[in-house]
Amino acid sequence: METIGYYRLSAYWFPYKTSSGDGKTVFREGTTFDEIMRTYEFDRRLRLLMFEAVARIEVFLRSRLAYFAAKEDGAFGYPDSARTKLSREYSAAKKSEQYIKHFANAYGDEHDLPPYWMMVECATMGTLELLFSKVSPSTRTAVASDLGVKVPVFKNWLSVLRVTRNACCHPFREGNGRTQRIFANQLARQAGWELNFKAVSPERLCEAYISSMVDMSDLIDLLNDTVSPKEN
Template identity: 35%
Template sequence: MAIPDKARAEHWLRHVSYYRLSAYWLPFEHPKGNPGQRFLPGTSFDTVTALYDFDRRLRLVVLDAIERIEVAVRGSWAYELAQRFGPHGYLDARLYYHPGKYQENLVRLTKDVANSPETYIDHYRRTYDTPAMPPVWMVAEMMSFGQLSRWYALLGDRALRNAIARPLGLPEAVLVPLLKHLSTIRNSCAHHARLWNRGFLLRMRVPSKPAALLNTLEPPAAHAPAQLYNALVLIVYLLRQVDPTSVWRDELTTLLNQHPTSDLCAMGFPSGWDARPLWR
């Protein structure tokens, strides 16, 4: 590996760490056991750090989009449950198809409410004795994205799940696994984990319509971890539903065009991706 500036390289290794940075030069290594040089010809430390910086900016852009999607799901979930069952109807065990999982979710949520430092939760605790749990619109605001996706997925009424999914423009059969998938991506972003060439074991379901969405997606490999491309396509689609004025797609494509090696295959991008409907 070429190291044009050794002092700069030492600074990176000190403040980022050898182990963390090594994940970004791994694609430039020959396969293990290969005789000769460790790195492919032309590999530079500057390219590695540029790739690291690209990944950092990618996480911030993706996290920004998932935040808007998460807020929209929180609102739809709380609205439908409050309208149909009242402020505390979400606590009715009969709404959920698996009593054991419902109890697990409730125990976790009860503990989070008890330990919450949020002002509005503290106000509720000091003002009301019964019911002990706050109304649905309050707990929706304090739930993690993963917790929200579990409460939503556990609803036994498919029509209710579809009503919650409707403002996002997808059927519940697609939205349920997608939210779990996006929650994993969101956690990777929030905890500063590598994103650009990561494979995700928790897969999403590819929708069959609308046509523009289907024709932008890439058929997933049958038995391989999910790559980032399809998730980015679904994020573009969802943002169109919840924020039609969003310019997030353009922000993302600007960043993609700044990829240090211009090779997006590690994220699952197909050849000619930018000519597909949702990218145009």
């Protein structure tokens, strides 16, 4: 409890509580602290496993995007519409990244941005997602083809990758709930559906998430109330 904190751990025992009939909640009969801790430990380990998988895909993306973009447009051939955001991240990286400092000192008078293979290493996932959407269609196709998918599918994957990565790095409960909604939306769109979470109350959404740890029925009912065919 001291190393985790009461408030964080409390999120993991909500599924084990039930109404006592007088407006209060009590733990379900047979619930133990060890059971709650196993739920917390499962979540922690799952996050680590997911982060390892996400990290491999992220390294692949950085490598292949730099390779194909530089091959087609040159080492410094960035899309104009992405330069503003790239410049901000380049400026931030000059304060902490030694390789960026070296480039700026040695070649800063000649180039306002480092070459692709350096820039992708200091760019955030959000910026990489933007850069992928702005490079030439042939570059996007080449990167996506390396994974055996079409460009629209890979763009959806990037969005899921970004929010999943953030959830793994920042295990905040409210942030994870928002991440789940974004992930569900991307998954639904890829399958030809739309999810409208505004159709249900925040209270119902929260209760469905909590109860889904032991029973998925409330969450399934909620999704059925929010789903509709995607408009073309």
